[in-house]
Amino acid sequence: MIIITDVCGTYVLVLIAFRVIASDIPWTHTYVLRYSFITLISLALMHHVFGPISDEYYYGLEIFSIFNAVSAYMMILQGKGYEEVDLSGKVAIVTGANAGIGLEIACQFAQMGAHVIFGMLDCICNFMQTLVACRSQERAEEAIAHVKANTNSTQLEFMQLDVASLKSVREFAAKFTRKFDRLDILANNAGVNNYYRKETVDGFEAIFGTNYLGPFLLTNLLLPLLVEADDGRIVNVGSCVMKWATKIPFDDLNSKLSYGTGQGVYNWTKWAFYLFTLELHRRYSAITLTINCAHPGLVMSNFQKNMHPVLDKIANWFNWLRPFLQQTGEQGAYTPVFAATCRNLTGGHYLARSDIEELPKKFVDEELALRLWDVACRLVDLPLDYYPLPKDNN
Numbered sequence: 001m002i003i004i005t006d007v008c009g010t011y012v013l014v015l016i017a018f019r020v021i022a023s024d025i026p027w028t029h030t031y032v033l034r035y036s037f038i039t040l041i042s043l044a045l046m047h048h049v050f051g052p053i054s055d056e057y058y059y060g061l062e063i064f065s066i067f068n069a070v071s072a073y074m075m076i077l078q079g080k081g082y083e084e085v086d087l088s089g090k091v092a093i094v095t096g097a098n099a100g101i102g103l104e105i106a107c108q109f110a111q112m113g114a115h116v117i118f119g120m121l122d123c124i125c126n127f128m129q130t131l132v133a134c135r136s137q138e139r140a141e142e143a144i145a146h147v148k149a150n151t152n153s154t155q156l157e158f159m160q161l162d163v164a165s166l167k168s169v170r171e172f173a174a175k176f177t178r179k180f181d182r183l184d185i186l187a188n189n190a191g192v193n194n195y196y197r198k199e200t201v202d203g204f205e206a207i208f209g210t211n212y213l214g215p216f217l218l219t220n221l222l223l224p225l226l227v228e229a230d231d232g233r234i235v236n237v238g239s240c241v242m243k244w245a246t247k248i249p250f251d252d253l254n255s256k257l258s259y260g261t262g263q264g265v266y267n268w269t270k271w272a273f274y275l276f277t278l279e280l281h282r283r284y285s286a287i288t289l290t291i292n293c294a295h296p297g298l299v300m301s302n303f304q305k306n307m308h309p310v311l312d313k314i315a316n317w318f319n320w321l322r323p324f325l326q327q328t329g330e331q332g333a334y335t336p337v338f339a340a341t342c343r344n345l346t347g348g349h350y351l352a353r354s355d356i357e358e359l360p361k362k363f364v365d366e367e368l369a370l371r372l373w374d375v376a377c378r379l380v381d382l383p384l385d386y387y388p389l390p391k392d393n394n
């Protein structure tokens with residue numbers, strides 16, 4: 001009899017500990033307090049800490065423990081879905097859409113367009129340009145086939161983009177600008193975390209180049225089209241581990257002096273991405289452009305493939321356990337899609353579980369955001385006074 005309560009209770013406590021330690025959810029969050037309190041009381045009652053209880057209470061507690069575990073799973077792990085809105089006629093870009101969270105974001109955008117009879121969502125799926133060109137084409141076709149199979153959308157287009165190459169970013173933006181006069185949604189999803197230090201073709205450290213500089217340039221080059229949208233959205237896919245970052249190393253942005261396992265670099269590049277969101281919001285909140293940073297959750301994907309080899313092995317060994325502690329790609333896409341579509345949402349936020357999460361004050365540093373912006377402009381060769389506005393305002 002005790003086993004059910006023990007198993008459910010242990011699961012809830014492990015789930016909470018895992019997510020809190022990973023900084024995915026603050027330990028002060030209502031869910032954390034609620035579920036751990038209920039679990040601890042249930043376990044205490046079961047183990048007679050407050051004295052013996054009768055048989056009926058045992059059964060009641062068992063059923064209650066199952067409900068508590070299922071509820072904790074749904075609220076903490078699964079998260080809330082977004083409200084479907086009509087995206088027909090809208091143009092969206094999702095970077096890194098051939099796998100993981102990006103693929104699901106593309107799918108959900110497409111699904112929303114396809115809900116309307118004549119509704120078409122223009123979802124441009126961008127794929128990393130690899131040295132083996134056909135490999136990239138193959139992955140593109142697989143991803144598009146997946147989205148087509150799961151939605152009714154037929155408007156899926158492949159455009160080549162390597163966010164780690166400034167040349168590729170510029171070519172992509174130029175090609176896109178020739179083809180479209182407006183961009184409604186930009187989901188900056190592509191990202192990496194490398195255990196071994198690598199450099200981009202431009203000579204930047206690869207995590208910095210991919211997670212920050214590439215999207216920084218891409219967004220800026222697409223701003224003239226984004227500001228033309230009625231309800232333009234930029235979603236920067238961030239990560240909760242930004243809360244592990246201690247500083248932006250301006251003296252060593254290319255991590256030549258200190259790289260370690262790469263995790264520290266990943267942490268601060270994600271903080272930098274949030275600071276980018278903050279500064280973009282400061283510049284563009286006056287016009288109808290909503291910019292947010294969305295943490296997808298801890299998602300089962302191939303993201304660990306370039307991280308410490310032991311981590312990749314652990315992920316493979318415990319694949320069966322991951323659905324109990326991590327989100328699926330589909331669930332991971334909920335918060336970015338929420339950021340891109342929720343009508344009442346304002347900008348400049350860090351979002352998690354389809355909700356605004358207040359970050360500790362030290363991360364919300366507007367001066368630092370401005371300083372980083374200026375440094376990034378110099379690195380990607382963008383004029384410091386670059387400030388595209390809607391054509392009507394010019």
Ligand SMILES: NC(=O)c1ccc[n+]([C@@H]2O[C@H](COP(=O)([O-])OP(=O)(O)OC[C@H]3O[C@@H](n4cnc5c(N)ncnc54)[C@H](OP(=O)(O)O)[C@@H]3O)[C@@H](O)[C@H]2O)c1
Nearest residue numbers: 096099100101128162163164190191239298299301302303
């Ligand atoms: N998984 C998590 O638990 C988690 C948690 C927090 C935040 N995130 C963030 O979520 C985002 C997506 O991660 P994921 O979990 O879906 O990982 P993933 O399965 O590894 O997907 C990453 C995507 O980014 C693409 N990409 C990498 N480098 C690129 C480049 N230079 N140019 C264009 N595309 C590139 C990858 O393409 P290829 O397949 O060609 O490499 C892939 O499509 C990342 O920004 C990550 O930091 C993930």
